[in-house]
Amino acid sequence: MSQDRDNYFMEPMRMWREWVQKSEKQWSEALTGIMADEKSSKMFGHYFQEWLHAQNMFTEMVGQQLAALNLPSRADVLGVEDRLGGVENALSSLTAEINQLKKQLAATNQAPSAAPTKPRRTRKPAVKAAIKPDPIIKADDK
Amino acid sequence: MSSQIDADDKIQKAVEKVLSRNIDGLKHLDGLALDHGVTPKDTIYSRGSMKLYHYQPVCDEIYRVPVVLVMSLINRYYIVDLAPGQSFVEYLVAQGFDVYLIDWGLPRKEHSHYRFDDYVNNFIPDCLDKVAEDCGEDEVSLIGYCLGGIMASLYTALTPDNKVANLVAIASPINTEGMPLYKSWADNNTFDIDKIVDQLGNIPGGMIDSMIQALRPLQKTAGRMQMLDNASDDKFLEAHYRFERWASDQVPIVGGAARQLFQDFLRDNKLMKGELEIGGEAVDLKKILAPFLHITAVHDHIVPTAASQELADLIGSEDKTEIALKGGHVSLIAGGNAVFRLWPQVANWLAERSL
Numbered sequence: 386m387s388q389d390r391d392n393y394f395m396e397p398m399r400m401w402r403e404w405v406q407k408s409e410k411q412w413s414e415a416l417t418g419i420m421a422d423e424k425s426s427k428m429f430g431h432y433f434q435e436w437l438h439a440q441n442m443f444t445e446m447v448g449q450q451l452a453a454l455n456l457p458s459r460a461d462v463l464g465v466e467d468r469l470g471g472v473e474n475a476l477s478s479l480t481a482e483i484n485q486l487k488k489q490l491a492a493t494n495q496a497p498s499a500a501p502t503k504p505r506r507t508r509k510p511a512v513k514a515a516i517k518p519d520p521i522i523k524a525d526d527k
Numbered sequence: 528m529s530s531q532i533d534a535d536d537k538i539q540k541a542v543e544k545v546l547s548r549n550i551d552g553l554k555h556l557d558g559l560a561l562d563h564g565v566t567p568k569d570t571i572y573s574r575g576s577m578k579l580y581h582y583q584p585v586c587d588e589i590y591r592v593p594v595v596l597v598m599s600l601i602n603r604y605y606i607v608d609l610a611p612g613q614s615f616v617e618y619l620v621a622q623g624f625d626v627y628l629i630d631w632g633l634p635r636k637e638h639s640h641y642r643f644d645d646y647v648n649n650f651i652p653d654c655l656d657k658v659a660e661d662c663g664e665d666e667v668s669l670i671g672y673c674l675g676g677i678m679a680s681l682y683t684a685l686t687p688d689n690k691v692a693n694l695v696a697i698a699s700p701i702n703t704e705g706m707p708l709y710k711s712w713a714d715n716n717t718f719d720i721d722k723i724v725d726q727l728g729n730i731p732g733g734m735i736d737s738m739i740q741a742l743r744p745l746q747k748t749a750g751r752m753q754m755l756d757n758a759s760d761d762k763f764l765e766a767h768y769r770f771e772r773w774a775s776d777q778v779p780i781v782g783g784a785a786r787q788l789f790q791d792f793l794r795d796n797k798l799m800k801g802e803l804e805i806g807g808e809a810v811d812l813k814k815i816l817a818p819f820l821h822i823t824a825v826h827d828h829i830v831p832t833a834a835s836q837e838l839a840d841l842i843g844s845e846d847k848t849e850i851a852l853k854g855g856h857v858s859l860i861a862g863g864n865a866v867f868r869l870w871p872q873v874a875n876w877l878a879e880r881s882l
Contacts, residue, residue, distance in 0.1 A: 402752040402753075402755065402756060405748065405749050405752055409743075409746060409748070409749035410743075412745050413743040413745045413746060416744045416745070417708050417741065417742055417744065420711075420741055421707045421710075421711040422711075423711065426711045426712055426714075426717045427717065429712070429717050430712075430717035430718070433719075434719065434722070437722060437723065440726075463636070466635075467635045467636055467637065470576065470635045471635070471637070474575055474576055474632075477570060477573040477578060478573040478574065480573070481570045481571055481572050481573045481579075484570070484571065485661075504586060504587050504588060504625075505587065505588045505589070506589055506590065506591040506625070506662075507591070508586070508588045508589050508591075509882065510875070510878035510879050511878075
């Protein structure tokens, strides 16, 4: 106990950390309440519209500068990313089809004894659950 | 003299403790390189950015009805397969279930027109056909996490001859009146979703992350302080890094679905009011007659109980169960205690309905 108290005072930041953790929920709820307020909400809206407008203007402006310097813009890089994503997806689709074909071939070409055995779909639940679930709060108790 | 020795001793211990925290913690600087999604699986179908995985069974005898996990559009799938021992799918496979998972992947600009209609009426049925082809069973149990639970519910409600033997929704939002911050933003047109989608195509993951952070603005800071306090605890740090990496690895929302999320779900609360239309057809959750399980988290701040608790009431099934478990939105499915709470609840409920 006294050692705990000593450690406590040896670490002044610990008190601060513990306080933040304990009061986080209350502060967060208060801040969220402010953000949900109609006035704040509208203010966020205006700010967001401004941001969208600025983003649009900046993208166009920087895009023109980059084009003048013969450099790719973010839109160009994203375009390449999109095309790469498309190629990856097509490859993934082919891989999935090849895997399915392999499975079908293995099932038709091999002798029944050599074919990989699928698990039987006959499982029944155990009489008692292996792990006892935590006590639950039923909807009716809420 | 003795008090001098005591003071030296205390200082030495304090310094050793600080050093041990920081030196032990150094090896976790590359924590983002931790493995995830390592439960053995095969990609059995791929279409665009979407992939359908089949997890390799580990039991000689499995339940007849396969399980298909429908993931949310805004999160990476690996929250259900975070690490060996911290994996919902690994648990289900070990319990004798034949597990499939629909991973929506990372959408590109060319996918920005996708709407919930496409996912519910096209992608999910397509995947279920592939599952039937692969395992030879027509029926499936659908498990949807967060928005995935809503997508699975929409599919089940809209497909009259559907193959859904059981439906499980985990922390799925239904009533946006219970999400005051997002509702307020949607009501006040804080985010002009049409303008954003027109300009950006898909909603960037970083923007979604910021919106989620707004629900608990100080949580990240408090989490990092907690990490400092536990810097010498390898297990804590690994789990922390895994969560943090997953939380910041947000998937962009496709533009079309984002418009529906903001306008139909958040602003107009159409699903709750029974006014939602998917593919031109009104969604009536009362048409869901399959056994239904909904699990919510008591401390969920992303989908609070007020936003999720009415889902079971709207479902038509006679066999329906609603359970509230300790935990938050993410710890419910992937936290250290999930193995004692959510995982056995789902496995036990499904087991007797999967014969």
